[in-house]
Amino acid sequence: MISLFVFIYCLVSFCYGVENNTIVIKSEQCKKFEPCWANLDTRILPQWYDEAKIGIFIHWGIYSVPGFSEWFWNNWKEKEIVIHKFMENHYAPGFTYQDFAPMFKAEFFDPNKWAHLFIKAGVRYVVLTSKHHDGFCMFPSKRSFSWNSCEVGPKLDVVSELSNAIKQVGLKFGVYHSLFEWFNPMYKEDKKNNFKTLYYPNMKLWPELKQLVNDYKPSLLWADGDWEAYDTYWRSTDFLAWLYNESPVKDEIVVNDRWGKGKLQPHKWENAFTVDKKSWGFRKTMNANDTMTIEEILQEIVTSVSCGGNVLINVGPTQYGTIPPIFQDRLLKLGHWLDINGKAIYNSSPWHHQNDSVNSDVWYTCQKTPYNVLNPTAKPLITDTIFEIFAIFLTWPVSNRLILKDVTGYIQTSSYEIELLGNDGDLWREIKNGLTYIKLPDKATVLVEYTWVLRFTPKYKTSELRKNKT
Ligand SMILES: *[C@@H]1O[C@H](CO)[C@@H](O)[C@H](O)[C@H]1NC(C)=O
Ligand SMILES: *[C@@H]1O[C@H](CO)[C@@H](O)[C@H](O)[C@H]1NC(C)=O
Numbered sequence: 001m002i003s004l005f006v007f008i009y010c011l012v013s014f015c016y017g018v019e020n021n022t023i024v025i026k027s028e029q030c031k032k033f034e035p036c037w038a039n040l041d042t043r044i045l046p047q048w049y050d051e052a053k054i055g056i057f058i059h060w061g062i063y064s065v066p067g068f069s070e071w072f073w074n075n076w077k078e079k080e081i082v083i084h085k086f087m088e089n090h091y092a093p094g095f096t097y098q099d100f101a102p103m104f105k106a107e108f109f110d111p112n113k114w115a116h117l118f119i120k121a122g123v124r125y126v127v128l129t130s131k132h133h134d135g136f137c138m139f140p141s142k143r144s145f146s147w148n149s150c151e152v153g154p155k156l157d158v159v160s161e162l163s164n165a166i167k168q169v170g171l172k173f174g175v176y177h178s179l180f181e182w183f184n185p186m187y188k189e190d191k192k193n194n195f196k197t198l199y200y201p202n203m204k205l206w207p208e209l210k211q212l213v214n215d216y217k218p219s220l221l222w223a224d225g226d227w228e229a230y231d232t233y234w235r236s237t238d239f240l241a242w243l244y245n246e247s248p249v250k251d252e253i254v255v256n257d258r259w260g261k262g263k264l265q266p267h268k269w270e271n272a273f274t275v276d277k278k279s280w281g282f283r284k285t286m287n288a289n290d291t292m293t294i295e296e297i298l299q300e301i302v303t304s305v306s307c308g309g310n311v312l313i314n315v316g317p318t319q320y321g322t323i324p325p326i327f328q329d330r331l332l333k334l335g336h337w338l339d340i341n342g343k344a345i346y347n348s349s350p351w352h353h354q355n356d357s358v359n360s361d362v363w364y365t366c367q368k369t370p371y372n373v374l375n376p377t378a379k380p381l382i383t384d385t386i387f388e389i390f391a392i393f394l395t396w397p398v399s400n401r402l403i404l405k406d407v408t409g410y411i412q413t414s415s416y417e418i419e420l421l422g423n424d425g426d427l428w429r430e431i432k433n434g435l436t437y438i439k440l441p442d443k444a445t446v447l448v449e450y451t452w453v454l455r456f457t458p459k460y461k462t463s464e465l466r467k468n469k470t
């Protein structure tokens with residue numbers, strides 16, 4: 001599986017102080033961020049991002065027309081044999097990548113339909129490729145003449161259309177943006193000069209990124225394609241200081257860590273993966289068995305969230321503007337699962353243990369207060385109140401009996417209700433030699449078909465705690 005892990009900086013948009021073990025936000029004392037990593041890295045992660053947990057990634061552009069992968073143009077130029085043969089067999093000599101653009105009509109693109117699918121899928125944010133490495137902009141970039149979706153192809157401001165539809169249904173909207181462009185002459189010139197000249201970032205990238213942020217006010221900016229040059233070439237710290245100090249989304253914006261070689265922070269992170277295991281962009285030769293099953297998708301979600309991560313689930317729409325039915329199927333199944341089990345995912349925090357020490361197929365999360373502003377992915381602090389512990393198991397145990405170790409200490413010291421989400425009733429349990437044996441209902445009577453969630457709720461004071469929580 002193509003899976004990449006992205007570490008998100010924990011970045012501050014407001015100032016804070018610690019008083020009596022409680023973090024206090026002091027917005028009126030806000031500092032200005034300096035354009036250096038040490039300072040930018042002190043920004044607190046906007047809370048919406050950690051709470052959201054699940055987003056949708058959309059790779060969509062000209063490359064959806066030939067339908068091989070989003071790297072089509074580059075791979076064709078590099079004479080990848082399959083693509084080379086395909087072009088030779090089916091297109092006239094002299095046909096260029098640009099000639100695919102008018103064929104990208106997106107004639108069935110209905111952003112409201114997409115938004116409703118994503119709502120049904122239970123995701124909380126959506127990230128669209130505003131520009132991939134081919135440089136084609138999905139918005140009317142003033143620096144991308146005749147190479148954007150308003151002038152050629154759909155004749156639509158796709159970023160605007162989708163952004164409006166997504167925001168209207170109450171989800172957060174974000175953009176992916178490739179820093180480099182494979183064949184941009186200015187970029188190639190800079191590269192030839194060992195990145196000592198900055199024609200491309202100054203003349204193209206910066207104005208374009210600022211236009212994108214100012215015009216569409218994204219909540220998330222997912223930079224990519226940074227790897228050939230250092231952050232000094234991209235002027236990343238200058239850009240981020242602008243983003244956090246002056247931009248219209250300075251308090252809201254979350255960025256990833258792809259802003260030039262050699263920067264990686266062990267903070268909040270995101271696991272981006274694609275439902276078509278072989279491509280991020282739409283692939284015409286995709287088989288059913290190339291796609292992730294719902295169980296595989298849930299495993300990625302559960303293991304990531306349990307370890308403090310978010311997931312960004314990628315689907316590649318067709319050139320017509322539709323989302324392939326097999327992706328719809330996975331997303332609808334996900335939404336159905338989250339309807340019952342979402343309590344274990346949204347707004348959750350990592351618990352004291354991530355997977356169980358005798359049953360590694362069981363992953364833990366919890367619901368607690370207060371939210372840890374400074375380090376949302378940290379294990380619960382001693383002063384935190386834990387309302388609920390969740391044990392999420394990926395395999396149904398033989399004889400309907402689940403064995404756990406890491407909850408035993410908790411169950412021993414106070415009285416807990418143990419419940420299988422989707423089925424009512426406090427489950428019978430027994431503690432023997434430090435292990436907890438939980439008797440599950442007969443599987444035939446269980447509402448959830450895969451990836452089950454047990455909820456442990458301390459019986460004492462819960463009503464009081466719940467009251468405080470709401
Ligand atoms: C912190 O605790 C001190 C001493 O107990 C108290 O005087 C003060 O009011 C508390 N501050 C806040 C913000 O609760
Ligand atoms: C996946 O499906 C395709 C088409 O049905 C088939 O040719 C291929 O052998 C299958 N691959 C696996 C690993 O089952």
Ligand SMILES: *[C@@H]1O[C@H](CO)[C@@H](O)[C@H](O)[C@H]1NC(C)=O
Pocket residue numbers: 354355356357358359360
């Ligand atoms: C899960 O648990 C097993 C057994 O305790 C351990 O070896 C493994 O490292 C854990 N996996 C992760 C990803 O934490």
